[in-house]
Amino acid sequence: MLEFLPDIISSLTNPINLLLMCAGVIAGIIVGALPGLTATMALALLLPFTFTMQADTSLITLGGLYIGGIYGGCISAILINTPGTPSAIATTFDGYPMTKKGKATQALIAAAVSSGIGGVIGGLALLFLTPLLATLALRFGPPEYFWIAMLGLTMIATLSSGSMLKGLMGGAVGLLISTIGISPVGGESRYTFGFSPLQAGLELIVILIAFFCIPEVIGMIESKIKQKKNKEVKKERGVARKLFFYIIKRPILVIRSSIIGIITGIIPGAGGNVAALLSYDAAVRFSKDKKEFGKGKVDGVVASEASNNAEVGGSLVPLLSLGIPGAPPAAIILGALMMQGIRPGPDLLEEHSGLVYTFLVAFIVANVVMLIFGLMGSRYVGKVISLPVYYLAPSIVFLTIVGSYAIRNNFLDVALMIGFGLLAYVMKKVGFNPAPIVLGLILGPIAERGLAQSMLMAKASGNTFELFFTRPISVVLIALCILSIVGPLLSTIFRSKSKIDEEIQG
Amino acid sequence: MQRVNHDIVSSIIFIFVAAFALWETRGLSEMSYVFPRTAGIILLVCSIIFFIKSIIKKEDKKAFDDINKRKVMVMSLGMIGYLIVIGLVGFLIASIIYIWAFCFYLQRDEKEKSNKSKMLHAGITAFGVSIFFFVLFKFVFAVPLPPGIFFGG
Numbered sequence: 001m002l003e004f005l006p007d008i009i010s011s012l013t014n015p016i017n018l019l020l021m022c023a024g025v026i027a028g029i030i031v032g033a034l035p036g037l038t039a040t041m042a043l044a045l046l047l048p049f050t051f052t053m054q055a056d057t058s059l060i061t062l063g064g065l066y067i068g069g070i071y072g073g074c075i076s077a078i079l080i081n082t083p084g085t086p087s088a089i090a091t092t093f094d095g096y097p098m099t100k101k102g103k104a105t106q107a108l109i110a111a112a113v114s115s116g117i118g119g120v121i122g123g124l125a126l127l128f129l130t131p132l133l134a135t136l137a138l139r140f141g142p143p144e145y146f147w148i149a150m151l152g153l154t155m156i157a158t159l160s161s162g163s164m165l166k167g168l169m170g171g172a173v174g175l176l177i178s179t180i181g182i183s184p185v186g187g188e189s190r191y192t193f194g195f196s197p198l199q200a201g202l203e204l205i206v207i208l209i210a211f212f213c214i215p216e217v218i219g220m221i222e223s224k225i226k227q228k229k230n231k232e233v234k235k236e237r238g239v240a241r242k243l244f245f246y247i248i249k250r251p252i253l254v255i256r257s258s259i260i261g262i263i264t265g266i267i268p269g270a271g272g273n274v275a276a277l278l279s280y281d282a283a284v285r286f287s288k289d290k291k292e293f294g295k296g297k298v299d300g301v302v303a304s305e306a307s308n309n310a311e312v313g314g315s316l317v318p319l320l321s322l323g324i325p326g327a328p329p330a331a332i333i334l335g336a337l338m339m340q341g342i343r344p345g346p347d348l349l350e351e352h353s354g355l356v357y358t359f360l361v362a363f364i365v366a367n368v369v370m371l372i373f374g375l376m377g378s379r380y381v382g383k384v385i386s387l388p389v390y391y392l393a394p395s396i397v398f399l400t401i402v403g404s405y406a407i408r409n410n411f412l413d414v415a416l417m418i419g420f421g422l423l424a425y426v427m428k429k430v431g432f433n434p435a436p437i438v439l440g441l442i443l444g445p446i447a448e449r450g451l452a453q454s455m456l457m458a459k460a461s462g463n464t465f466e467l468f469f470t471r472p473i474s475v476v477l478i479a480l481c482i483l484s485i486v487g488p489l490l491s492t493i494f495r496s497k498s499k500i501d502e503e504i505q506g
Numbered sequence: 507m508q509r510v511n512h513d514i515v516s517s518i519i520f521i522f523v524a525a526f527a528l529w530e531t532r533g534l535s536e537m538s539y540v541f542p543r544t545a546g547i548i549l550l551v552c553s554i555i556f557f558i559k560s561i562i563k564k565e566d567k568k569a570f571d572d573i574n575k576r577k578v579m580v581m582s583l584g585m586i587g588y589l590i591v592i593g594l595v596g597f598l599i600a601s602i603i604y605i606w607a608f609c610f611y612l613q614r615d616e617k618e619k620s621n622k623s624k625m626l627h628a629g630i631t632a633f634g635v636s637i638f639f640f641v642l643f644k645f646v647f648a649v650p651l652p653p654g655i656f657f658g659g
Contacts, residue, residue, distance in 0.1 A: 166556070168548070168552045172545050172552060173549060175541070187537075214585075223573070390616075394631075397584075397585060401589075401592070405652070418585050425582075440545075447541070452540060455536075455540065
């Protein structure tokens with residue numbers, strides 16, 4: 001890499017490149033913060049404009065936009081409980097409760113710092129481990145996808161606050177909702193009732209907005225007591241420094257979350273939402289004060305954000321090493337490379353080493369730029385939430401409508417968003433937490449495709465057991481699933497036993 | 507009047523949802539039904555257990571007692587109305603009407619403010635928010651927002 005250092009320095013000191021990188025990061029943050037506009041959409045919109053750019057300029061701009069877009073999703077997740085991008089889903093679990101406590105700025109700062117650190121770790125992995133990690137991606141077959149979805153579903157235990165049974169029911173409802181539309185393997189329509197717009201299935205963002213935002217916005221105005229303002233954002237001096245050191249002093253949390261993000265990123269199709277959910281789950285399981293999660297614990301925000309930004313780097317690993325995009329935004333970057341006449345694939349690193357290394361270093365620099373903008377913006381963005389409810393509630397409803405329409409320019413999506421949103425409000429009131437439902441919805445398609453394809457493979461090979469239970473990665477995932485289910489059960493048994501012992505002794 | 511037990515009601519609804527989901531999978535090929543049928547069975551089993559548990563261990567929960575039902579109803583119907591009005595007059599006009607009406611309605615408890623100032627503040631918010639995002643989405647992000655059937659949509 002060192003022989004390309006002059007190229008890298010000359011490209012990164014080019015004012016146009018730097019300016020476009022910053023513009024890309026800022027535009028990404030804005031787009032990511034708006035519910036309904038995803039990083040993929042922003043990249044697709046920018047793609048035609050990069051045609052006339054130099055290859056390095058194009059990649060630097062798109063990289064900045066991608067990084068900013070993934071970080072931006074946390075802003076609306078923290079402020080209005082609506083993940084701006086699906087990757088920010090787990091950020092809502094603790095980010096929004098922090099806002100409710102008047103700690104929106106702290107949540108935004110924690111998200112910026114952890115996103116920056118996670119992104120840099122992801123970038124370093126991309127820089128040094130690309131060929132090594134890419135071989136891992138190739139070993140993932142349908143059974144492994146099935147088991148990774150099962151591992152994610154074991155999170156229901158973590159996410160179902162109150163009743164495990166209600167959590168399981170919610171998860172099953174989510175899995176059922178995920179099957180609406182054409183079967184990925186069988187090819188038949190399910191639960192569409194002859195209504196053709198439903199054949200494409202339900203749009204994830206629409207359901208995320210419905211289940212997370214509508215109940216909250218109704219909740220803002222439902223109080224019988226006059227409620228003029230949301231909780232004021234508390235002013236604290238040196239909060240950024242305090243949070244920075246708080247996060248630095250928890251290296252295991254950040255590194256673990258980043259590693260989960262990188263590994264999930266390199267597995268094509270898993271995405272930032274799965275990465276954030278898995279790392280949030282890991283953060284809860286390894287924490288000493290598990291009960292604080294979901295009530296506004298900063299570690300929850302750190303786990304989710306470090307992971308989803310590290311996933312960005314991970315998702316580019318199969319792209320740069322094999323020419324396979326690990327996530328939809330990476331597919332757009334692949335398009336940008338092809339527009340420049342560069343053919344991604346195993347030879348990319350050899351044929352265009354200078355360009356690839358420039359992009360990789362720029363990727364790390366863009367994460368630092370994102371951290372700086374995130375920290376600068378969080379001071380002001382957090383104040384939005386202290387607006388009176390009578391301004392905020394109708395404006396949020398407006399944003400949910402425009403956001404759910406913008407994804408596919410489909411009016412049905414808006415109707416579904418309102419319908420599911422009202423249903424989610426009633427369900428929340430009777431004790432059904434939206435998180436397990438959404439978890440089922442996210443993991444359902446991965447699990448179904450994995451199961452159906454594995455069944456076909458098993459039929460062909462004639463050995464179902466061997467296919468599902470003996471492949472090395474599957475065995476590791478099954479062990480993690482068992483640990484994930486048995487661990488909390490054992491800890492509950494031990495806790496209740498120690499309680500009884502204490503009562504006897506006392 | 508006896509209080510409705512929400513757990514019993516919701517478990518019955520979920521039993522029906524699961525039964526319907528399972529019924530709908532008939533006639534599908536194995537590759538198409540295997541997953542929804544598995545999810546449907548999980549939901550059915552959990553809902554039956556939940557139903558039995560709710561009957562045995564009745565809990566007196568007050569899910570909707572501490573809320574302003576009128577406001578919630580107005581807000582919910584308002585969203586449905588907003589959707590209908592978008593279909594008629596398009597996104598921009600419907601949004602201005604919706605935000606203005608709700609900003610004004612939700613300021614009802616602000617006794618220290620005059621009606622005129624409530625209307626003015628609601629109007630500024632409605633025009634400001636709607637036009638800003640309309641321009642952003644339509645001209646910057648090139649999202650074709652619905653014009654409404656009255657305006658050729």
